[in-house]
Amino acid sequence: MSETDRVPVDVAVGVLIERDASGREGRFLLTSRPVGKVYAGYWEFPGGKLEQGETVEEALRRELHEELGITIGAVHDWKIELMDYPHARVRLHFCKVFEWSGEFQMREQQAMAWQQLPVQVVPVLPGTIPVLEWFAAERAFAGATHAG
Ligand SMILES: Nc1nc2c([nH]c(=O)n2[C@H]2C[C@H](O)[C@@H](COP(=O)(O)OP(=O)(O)OP(=O)(O)O)O2)c(=O)[nH]1
Numbered sequence: 736m737s738e739t740d741r742v743p744v745d746v747a748v749g750v751l752i753e754r755d756a757s758g759r760e761g762r763f764l765l766t767s768r769p770v771g772k773v774y775a776g777y778w779e780f781p782g783g784k785l786e787q788g789e790t791v792e793e794a795l796r797r798e799l800h801e802e803l804g805i806t807i808g809a810v811h812d813w814k815i816e817l818m819d820y821p822h823a824r825v826r827l828h829f830c831k832v833f834e835w836s837g838e839f840q841m842r843e844q845q846a847m848a849w850q851q852l853p854v855q856v857v858p859v860l861p862g863t864i865p866v867l868e869w870f871a872a873e874r875a876f877a878g879a880t881h882a883g
Pocket residue numbers: 746747748772779780781782783784785818820823825827860861862863
């Protein structure tokens with residue numbers, strides 16, 4: 736593999752979180768990767784690669800609309816994580832989202848699950864696990880962050 740193959744691809748990832756009346760963060764949304772993609776069936780936060788000229792926010796709005804049929808409100812930059820996979824090197828831009836409108840539609844025949852720690856759906860994509868650790872730290876959650 737040549738060096739240029741290892742240039743990271745930017746990916747916008749949406750961490751949709753429910754909040755209660757006091758603003759306390761609760762369940763978060765995971766979706767399964769569709770059949771035909773690498774890591775098909777693995778659970779992740781919804782999102783996708785930036786197209787040329789797009790910002791992270793623009794890509795996130797487009798991807799969540801394309802994949803889930805929803806329109807998202809404010810996008811809050813949260814963390815950036817570099818992941819090396821055999822198939823690619825990706826720079827994941829995780830953004831928190833608390834507001835959205837529209838009915839969820841699984842437009843790529845994926846599945847969705849609202850989760851708490853510890854996450855019950857399996858298997859979880861390797862690049863998703865750091866997010867669960869960040870949640871654990873924020874929420875003072877002790878123990879395994881996911882099953883399996
Ligand atoms: N959406 C998402 N992708 C993640 C997460 N963690 C993680 O390592 N990734 C990786 C998997 C993929 O290599 C890459 C996202 O690419 P993708 O193939 O899902 O993006 P896309 O929808 O634009 O796909 P395509 O049009 O190229 O088929 O980021 C995550 O939590 N969410």
